[in-house]
Amino acid sequence: MALLRLKLTHSQKSVHVQVQDLRPDTIYARFQEEFPESGAESTLRWNDSDGDWIEIHKSDPDFEAILLAVMQKSGIVHIRSGETNGSYEPTELAQLLQRYEKVMDTFDNLSRNIVKLPPISNILIVTKPDQKLAKLTKELSIWLLETFPGITLFVDKKLQDRASFKYNEIIQHNPSWTDRLQFWTLECHKNASKQIHLALTLGGDGTVLYTTWMFQHRVPPIVAFHLGSLGFLTNFCFDSYKPAMTNILRGEGLNLNIRMRLQCSVYKYREPADQIQRMTSQLAAGDISSTSDDEAAEESRRNIETQRKAEILRKVKEMDSKEGAEVKDLGVCHDNGQTLITRIPKPKLEEFMTPTDSWQVLNEVTVDRGSNAGMLQLELYVDGNPVTTILADGLVIATATGSTAYSLSIGGSLIHPDKNSIILSPIAPHSLTARPMIIPGTKHLRICVPATSRTTAWASFDGRHRQELGRGDSVMITASKYPAATICRRDQSTDWFTGLTQVLNWNSRVQQKPFDSHL
Template sequence: MAFRLKFTHDPHNVHVQVPDLRPATIYARFSSEFPDALTPTSMTAAALTLRWLDSDGDWIEIRRDDKDFEQILLQVVNKNGMVHIQSGFTSGADEPTQLGTLMHRYERVMDSFDHLSRTVVKLPPISNILIVTKPDPKLSKLTKELSVWVLETFPGITLFVDKKLQGRSSFKYQEILDQNPSWNDRLQFWTKDCQACKEKQIHLAVTLGGDGTVLYTTWMFQKRVPPIVAFHLGSLGFLTNFCFDSYRPTLSNIIRGEGMNLNIRMRLQCSVYKYKEGPNIYSPLQQQPDQMLPINGLDVHSTNVAPMTTLTSSSATAGDSDDSDGDDEEELRRQRVESRQKAEILRRVKEMDSKRGTEVMDLGICHGKGQTLITRVPTPSTRPDGISGISIGVGEAGGEEVIRPTDTWQVLNEVTIDRGSNANMLQLELFVDGNHVTTILADGLVIATATGSTAYSLSIGGSLIHPDKNSVIISPIAPHSLTARPMIIPGTKHLRVCVPASSRTTAWASFDGRHRQELGKGDSIMITASRYPATTICRRDQSTDWFTGLTQVLNWNSRVLQKPLESHL
């Protein structure tokens, strides 16, 4: 028996028949129909990924080890007569979605979001707890009190406490061991250097301090963040919902597996890319411009020009007018090639920003007003016809290069780009999904999450955003335009902030107030939604905790009420 399938690998479609519906058979047939799918030219090397279209209009990934996939797909074939399968590198735009399907999908997404915010969650068994304490001598005694109580009450729990507390007299580590020598193995100490190897071992994080302590805890985990229960022992306490006096019932309910509400806070992944000066790839003694290699295998021009010959003594005796004409022709050829290359690079930058977002490729030109923002050192390659040239692209084959970020951070509050100690105004180029949005002339720019909307972004006039909303707020700092107002965009967008070559000053960037570094002309920061959110445990629920913090901590819209009119009579 043969089964009909429709294969799509952008932009081509083909109808095939297969003897069975096993994942291995489908992958093998798809690879034979589209051999280029195994080595995508627009991305780095990646394994082939296929998706199939279900009855709700959703694309579902085909897992190679899925044992139930054959039966599921058989039911779809019997019902519809055919199944549509596409590669993971296409967007599905070739197959228009019905309006009814789209509206049904929207309703399901809205119901899912509403259900997510109200879901009561039960944490998995907890055996390792991390305690992060604000560096205050008074809190060392409270950390000891909390540690001793957990060790006595829950024999299966191992605590990780700050290494700095081990030698402090207020913590009295030796006194704890004298009380029970068996606690020596269950009371461990963490440092910033060894915390990375313990990320997967920590099941719960307890913070004793203020909002800064919570930020520091999330910063320690640059990947998966364990659930955080924050006790208010700091100054402000917008993120610390629990009172330390009630730590016993609070932690007892959590450790024993009682249901609770969680606040899943989106974080931003910020990747810094540094400018590198490249060689003059248009030097006549090195390379003829019209013989440049195609970019990622695509010809950037179709003009065939004979190779330029080396100047001889006879040619050197030609008149000045001949030299001038030759220089003009050479300049025109160079401009044509450069124009076509910029157009191709522009297209690939847009494709990169809209589909990948987390990596900036070796592209040479950052589009937008023709300003050279990122220049990379191209590697020599050889065309099939033996002509040497320059290749600008990605991957390892063919002498191509991939540019990687110098630093990548996951931030909970905001990334701040400012002019630092420079007296001049800062110029920044803002791109969203590869499209140039605006040129910002200001003292700086703050790009914050919903959690960070009540921090630095709020102080410069930004809006308040509920933490349940996965949005990003872009707020200029002292802009040189009255119409430059804070802007809220979806968290799924890919942002890039560049310091253009025309900027009079350099910029300075900080991530949640840490790792402050200078951004020179041509440097850029790619900002996307992180795959690793920060999870905090709610005292009541998301909305109640947030609005309570607005009124009690920030005193939002607090003022003396008007007296009734009859009070003056």
């Protein structure tokens, strides 16, 4: 049997080896043999024809056949360890441009494709908490149960006992609907969210935001009926629910608006164990007195606080460093004119930062000064690089979907929902040049309250889970892998531009008359 050639790469080392088969176990064993320092739990990936690195799963039954086809075409397969963030070898320019063209074609087709939904059996109905809408929810539920016998509905538990919904009357009309008309609560929904195939919303944009927030992972397609006072995300009129739902549930092709969400994680600063121990020792030794009137004790406290602030600033900067360590300038050696530098080892994240909450956000993340009278100071990092210090009443980090909400009201630009971008809009900035900025959605953002800030900050996520951010606390923001898909009434662009003109009255004005109009 002919031997098969592999190129194995670990860290900066590469070797060429030959194996008898391409089973995952064989590749992992040979990689461990060549690079024992990589560890038994190291993740391996192989390089496909497009330059992408694909993880090797030991349980994949088709893996050997796929790699044999690649081997017959190129004669060798490249295997490497590590994460997916780039390869250890430079990428050819032609290959990079080819991948760019492929990505652009994919995004173009993503918004133009006619999509056919999988079979739908479980539908969630989310109704705006308004007493008048219970009657409309009842009307929609009865029509769906009568028209589509294979459908099971999940309605808000609060409607079950409302006189306007008349649940007992519905069951008396058709007792077989007892199992097909279920009621959901937030706790029940968390345990059975994967069973929902389609979500219907009756209300305004807030109802759509609430529905996407309910699904913190995969979001089912959403059909939004507008019943609120201002609906930009709600494309369908409730009066036309029968033809709209008939087209959707019969499996006919339709357009989807895939809206990017933000993955937001809050990190709380925690005093390092060594620093707590040092301060405790100083207290025990009497360096810091408990008497506030003692000037020496007050001076010692100020020194300790200054050291603490410097420690927060240094460690937050190190955590975001791409190189894994901060480069510290030790000055110039006058003998030979060379600058002496040293690298400070990057601290472990869990030693001083504790991840607390994580949310999927459709509209925006808002960091503001809350009830503090003073101006807020925030530090902005992008991909670990310090960008600027913002002095303002706050900062709004919005998606393309959220660009027509809070971000727009403080001067942010309008962004088409097909664009996976993030817009940063300062709230009442202290500098006139602090204008809104649009960056790619793939960037990693960190909004940090520095140790030198005079006030704390308050953060909210789509208007929910409002919480205080102390000095050293931060919010990490990046694109979520769980988008929200809303069903279009016509197509993505038409719905969005129609909303601009009809809902927001964008650029609406009295048209200028011709010169001869007065004649």
